[in-house]
Amino acid sequence: MRYYSIIGLFFLFTHILCNAETQSTSDVIKIKVVTEESYPLQYSENGKIIGPATTLVEQVLNAANISYEIEIMPWARAYRVALNEPNVLIYSLAKTPKRTNEFKWVGEIMALEYYLYGSVDSHVNQQTTLEELKEYRIGTIRDSAVFQYLNRNNFKNLSVTVKGMQNIMLLNAKRIDLFPANKSTFKESCLEHALNCKNIVPVYKLDMPAINLFMAFSQLTDDALVEKARDGYNQVISERKKLIDLGIN
Template sequence: MRIKKIVYYEPLDDLAHLHSKFSNLNIMMNFTKLLVRFNIQYKVSCKFLLTLCIVISVDVFGAKEVDVALVTEHFPPYQIVDQNNVLSGFTTELMIEVMKRSQYRYSINAYPWTVAYNFALKKPNHCIFSIARLSSRENLFTWIGRITENNKAIVWGLKNKQNYKISSLEDIKKYTTAVKRNNAPHQALLEMGFSEGINLYVLDNSNALINILYSRSEIDFIVADDITISYRAKLAGIDINQLHKEYEISNLWSEFYLACNKNTNQKVIDNLTLIIDEIHKDGTYQRLLGNWKNKMSYRK
């Protein structure tokens, strides 16, 4: 599976320095091809190549070992990977601030959600954001701190199909709701008694969520909060006013968190927890949130 976006940060480092190191890695790879092409004597070439590999690999990888590997997904407006593969967004900026204060060497990688989730689940010193704190996940991760405000989960449908009679979650179960695989609505609705293939239609691509309301007549609803729905509509080229709030699901992903693998170094856990608490108390959180408020509004 192709990685959607990789961004690398490290204290006291810069992108030009990083680029030069990866250029060295390309030189090493090209040199290897050259040796094979001209069939240079095995013993001499291997000995030289081994030395070259050691020197360059220390430069490229040794200096780039990280204390914390952050993983995330493209989830506008919290994490945004644009067409130029630049990663931005409110929680992205928040996590950069956290890591700057920590002074840890770190990386931020944006993957498809399932890939990011499994990295954080299985690899020590890997942490994931923005992740909903569901009961089914509670014992799977070490939960560091809240990184978003409360967001209400909304069931959305098309206005021109407003012939539904919805007054409870049980009414929603009579129809078909599209969700993204392994995300919070998917897992939460399964916990609430929904079933794949019966009243849940599972997608691997979140960008298709709104489009599927138009392209598949059997799909009645999607689930998103007030904040992300406007971005999904914009990406799909759809007027958000064509969508209608059908039902508000209580107790579904009220907040997003930073969470780490259960085997992450305890000093890292304690330090990140303290820093996130400080960021909420010293006004940094509200300042960063204020910078993104206009971009994160539902209707204008």
């Protein structure tokens, strides 16, 4: 009888140890977080990745007790990594109809409205038709939401770049006529990168809904991990709202 009791205890402890090992393994999963240089939302400075979007992502993952490492790379590469690899979080990602089922969405970062920017002497204005716009050379970032919008609307005269600041230089060099940008970050980007933007102005508001920027996981990410991040997001947003109600910014 004592022999069987010892055997029973052995299997009990083995079961407990296996469960503990499984639990610790899941707890130490380190996700890859990918993003692009997009001042002032997220950008690198003195070897660190900072900006308000980065701050929110870090707060969410810390609240969810998820280990992570953030890497900045060209947008097209970040997008490709998030499409094809497990345990990847990408930000700031526009939630478009095409992308809805391609990612597991955590929460919104902010909303942006996009304009076509051109030189101060541009003949483009809000009365310019979509067909007339197609005659102009337009710079855009590969795989961005605006790039996909222009493709859907059969724009063919596109100059594809890796970073938004390249479009400013191309416009100044008269190699393109227009490029998309949002008013929320355009001026700050010019100042940050010491670019000459004094003769560049918004000339045409794109006929597309405000783009909602999100943090989202790759489809190959485990649902339990995604739910942990969503819980962390709700916790952080709730705490931020409380601070706003108290008048603390």
